[in-house]
Structures are given as structure tokens and as C-alpha cells.
Amino acid sequence: MAIDFTLPPAVAEIRNRVRQFMLEEVDPAGDRVSFEPEQRADLVTTILRLRQRAQELELFNPHLPKIWGGLGLGATAMAAVSAEAGRTKLGPFVLNCHAPDEGNMHTLLHFGTDEQKEKYLRPLAEGRGRSCFAMTEPEVAGSDPTLIQTRAVLDGDSWVLDGHKWFISGAKGANFAIVVACTDADADPPQARNSAFIVDTPTDGWNIVRDIETMSGSHNHCEIRLEAVRVPKENLLGERGGGHRLGQARLGPARLAHCMRWIGQTEVGLEMLVERATQRFAHGSLLSEKQAIQWMMSDSAIEIYTAKLMVLHAAYRIENGLPFKNEVGMAKVHVANTLWRVLDRALQVHGALGYSRDAPIAQMLVEARWARLADGADEVHKMRIAENVMKAVAETGSVRRATGDFEL
Numbered sequence: 001m002a003i004d005f006t007l008p009p010a011v012a013e014i015r016n017r018v019r020q021f022m023l024e025e026v027d028p029a030g031d032r033v034s035f036e037p038e039q040r041a042d043l044v045t046t047i048l049r050l051r052q053r054a055q056e057l058e059l060f061n062p063h064l065p066k067i068w069g070g071l072g073l074g075a076t077a078m079a080a081v082s083a084e085a086g087r088t089k090l091g092p093f094v095l096n097c098h099a100p101d102e103g104n105m106h107t108l109l110h111f112g113t114d115e116q117k118e119k120y121l122r123p124l125a126e127g128r129g130r131s132c133f134a135m136t137e138p139e140v141a142g143s144d145p146t147l148i149q150t151r152a153v154l155d156g157d158s159w160v161l162d163g164h165k166w167f168i169s170g171a172k173g174a175n176f177a178i179v180v181a182c183t184d185a186d187a188d189p190p191q192a193r194n195s196a197f198i199v200d201t202p203t204d205g206w207n208i209v210r211d212i213e214t215m216s217g218s219h220n221h222c223e224i225r226l227e228a229v230r231v232p233k234e235n236l237l238g239e240r241g242g243g244h245r246l247g248q249a250r251l252g253p254a255r256l257a258h259c260m261r262w263i264g265q266t267e268v269g270l271e272m273l274v275e276r277a278t279q280r281f282a283h284g285s286l287l288s289e290k291q292a293i294q295w296m297m298s299d300s301a302i303e304i305y306t307a308k309l310m311v312l313h314a315a316y317r318i319e320n321g322l323p324f325k326n327e328v329g330m331a332k333v334h335v336a337n338t339l340w341r342v343l344d345r346a347l348q349v350h351g352a353l354g355y356s357r358d359a360p361i362a363q364m365l366v367e368a369r370w371a372r373l374a375d376g377a378d379e380v381h382k383m384r385i386a387e388n389v390m391k392a393v394a395e396t397g398s399v400r401r402a403t404g405d406f407e408l
């Protein structure tokens with residue numbers, strides 16, 4: 001087994017340039033802007049200006065193939081780039097590889113027809129538009145997409161969509177939505193009930209009820225009512241009944257992309273913890289000299305190291321066409337929880353300052369909470385991981401296949 005964690009020179013060169021760009025331009029700009037709705041215009045202007053810089057520096061669209069104006073980086077190279085971008089508030093938006101657009105671009109690349117790619121992927125790739133992905137509904141458990149109640153009915157040359165979605169990130173201002181709706185309620189297996197549609201937005205019947213106020217503020221996660229939304233037949237994305245498969249294919253790499261960005265944030269959290277601990281004096285010594293605080297540092301370091309290995313290995317499997325769902329699921333649970341724990345420790349070491357809005361940790365911590373429940377809640381991933389463990393033992397007599405699937 002050949003293991004070499006050195007980045008190829010071309011990738012290291014891009015990573016270094018991304019690092020410099022983030023440090024010198026993107027991070028300072030992020031400190032000056034706010035995500036509050038009333039200051040959105042200022043935020044958008046800043047992002048557009050920095051995108052222009054990213055294009056000049058040839059760092060735009062790292063995730064897209066070169067024929068789509070991207071850098072053509074694979075999943076392992078993206079791990080390095082996204083971790084750098086994830087250290088900043090605006091980095092992923094500036095490079096155009098933020099959620100949900102990154103996942104939607106991959107989805108269109110893999111499932112879109114040539115016409116759909118030209119009409120919907122092209123503007124995203126050129127940074128001229130935004131999109132959203134609409135699957136979750138308030139009335140049924142988002143963890144089980146076979147329960148989706150939004151209906152799509154064929155009427156002549158159009159599909160007609162009726163339903164209720166919520167937590168649709170980026171819906172306000174999006175040029176289109178990928179909507180998952182039930183087309184075949186009696187399909188067997190139930191995973192074949194849903195299909196995906198591209199809906200031009202805004203359009204008649206696409207009613208944004210509100211930008212939901214979350215524990216970390218309002219960040220364009222919208223509630224939407226679909227009332228007789230007409231979608232041309234050719235806007236079916238992928239095959240009829242293929243909505244579940246498309247969702248899974250989209251969410252696997254998209255989950256890992258989140259993990260890559262979260263690694264950047266956990267590093268920032270641990271750096272803040274260390275910085276404070278090496279300055280704050282109490283009971284005869286610096287906090288950094290106390291074993292209780294050192295253990296917070298070492299626990300965090302161990303967890304971040306594990307997180308990096310898991311993400312890299314899952315990325316390696318994606319890049320090499322190997323099955324990756326189990327590895328991505330395990331990485332998602334571990335990284336989301338590492339993010340939460342590291343930021344919580346950083347807040348603890350900052351004391352009242354950490355709890356205040358004078359320091360960024362409190363906001364980072366509340367924003368991090370969603371990581372453990374969205375894109376597959378911890379419990380759902382763990383359920384699937386356990387199923388894989390049992391299956392591996394039943395079929396092979398060993399857990400090896402379900403624990404990374406490599407020899408030691």
C-alpha cells in the first residue's frame with residue numbers, strides 16, 4: 001500500500017496561493033461585513049469584488065473541470081483548498097465553491113442534459129447566478145426522503161408541482177431550484193417515488209413564505225410554498241423516479257465538502273484556544289501551563305488529526321471511483337462533532353469573552369450546531385454505519401470492509 005500525503009506540486013502551488021489570498025484579502029474583508037439581512041447588499045458587493053480578484057488570480061471554481069472554467073481539482077486536492085477557504089467567513093463564496101451551489105454544479109455535471117448544463121450550469125460556473133436545493137419539508141422527517149409529500153403531476157408538456165419546503169438555503173435570490181418531489185407514490189421500492197426538477201425562480205406559484213430565523217440568525221434558509229408551479233417536461237433532472245439516487249449522489253460529496261470547510265474552522269478554533277491560553281494568567285500560572293487546559297488542546301489536536309485522515313481517505317475513495325458512502329458518513333459524524341467540541345473548548349477557555357459578541361467564537365459555535373443534524377443527522381449516519389458493520393460481518397466474517405476497507 002503506497003501512502004504519500006505530500007500534495008502534488010501543482011496542487012500545493014494552488015493551495016499556497018489560496019492560503020495567501022485568504023490571509024491577505026478574504027479574511028480581512030470577512031471581518032468587515034455582516035450576514036444580517038439588512039446588510040446583505042454590502043455583503044454581496046464585497047463577494048463580487050473578491051470573486052473578480054479570484055478570477056484574476058486564477059483561483060475561481062477550483063472544483064469544476066477545466067472545460068467549465070475551473071481548475072479541475074479532484075476531491076483530495078479540494079480537501080486542501082476547501083480547508084483553507086473554510087478558515088474564513090467568505091472564502092468558499094469567493095472561490096464559488098460554497099453550498100449549495102457547489103453540490104448543484106456537481107449534480108448538473110453528472111445528471112444534466114447538454115441543454116440543462118448550458119442553461120443552468122453555465123451561469124453558476126461563471127458566477128452569474130445562484131441556486132438552491134429543495135428537498136426538506138416541515139411536515140415529514142427530512143431524514144427519510146421516501147416520505148416527501150410535494151407532488152409533481154404530468155399535465156401535457158409540463159409537470160405541475162404542489163408542496164411545502166423549508167430550510168432551503170440560498171432560496172432568496174436564486175435563479176433556479178433543484179426540487180425533489182414525489183412523482184410515483186406507489187413505486188416499489190419507495191426510493192423510486194421521487195424525481196428531481198429544475199425550477200426557474202422566481203416563478204408563478206413559487207412563494208417564499210419567510211427567511212427562517214435560526215439560533216444563529218437569518219441566513220437565507222427559506223420556507224417555500226409551491227402552488228401549481230409549472231415546469232416544462234424537459235426540466236426533469238435525471239430520470240423519472242431517480243430523485244432519491246440523485247439526492248444521495250449529490251449529498252455524498254457535498255457532505256465531504258462541508259467536512260473540508262469545517263476542518264479549517266476547527267483549526268481556527270484551536271488556534272484561538274491556544275492564543276488565549278498562552279496570554280491569560282490565573283492561580284499562579286498561565287492557563288496554557290495547566291494540565292486541564294493542555295488536555296483540551298491535545299484532545300482537540302487528536303480529533304482534528306483524525307478528521308483530516310478520514311476526510312482525505314474518503315476523498316481518495318471518491319477520486320478513485322471506489323464506494324465512498326460509508327467513509328463519508330463516518331467522516332461527517334466525526335468532523336461535525338469535532339467542530340462542535342473544539343469550538344466549545346475554545347469558548348470555555350475564553351470565559352466570559354468567549355460567551356460575548358466581542359469575540360467570534362460564540363457565533364462560530366451556534367453556526368456549527370447545524371452540522372450535526374443537517375445533511376444527515378448523526379443518528380441516521382450511525383444507523384447506516386452500524387448496518388454496514390453488521391453486513392460486513394455477516395458476509396465476510398470481518399468488520400474490515402465497514403471500517404475504511406483497507407488492509408492493516
Ligand SMILES: Cc1cc2nc3c(=O)[nH]c(=O)nc-3n(C[C@H](O)[C@H](O)[C@H](O)COP(=O)(O)OP(=O)(O)OC[C@H]3O[C@@H](n4cnc5c(N)ncnc54)[C@H](O)[C@@H]3O)c2cc1C
Nearest residue numbers: 133134135136141142143167168169370373374375377379
Ligand atoms: C442550516 C440548515 C440548512 C439546510 N439547508 C437545506 C437545503 O438547502 N435544502 C434542503 O432540502 N434541506 C436543508 N436543510 C434541512 C436538513 O437537510 C434537515 O434538517 C435534515 O435532513 C434533517 O431533517 P429534519 O430536520 O426534518 O429532522 P428529522 O428527520 O425530523 O430528524 C430529527 C431528529 O430525529 C433523529 N432521527 C431521525 N431519524 C432517526 C433514526 N433513523 N434513528 C435515530 N434517530 C433519528 C435525529 O436526532 C434527528 O436530528 C437544512 C437544515 C439546516 C439546519
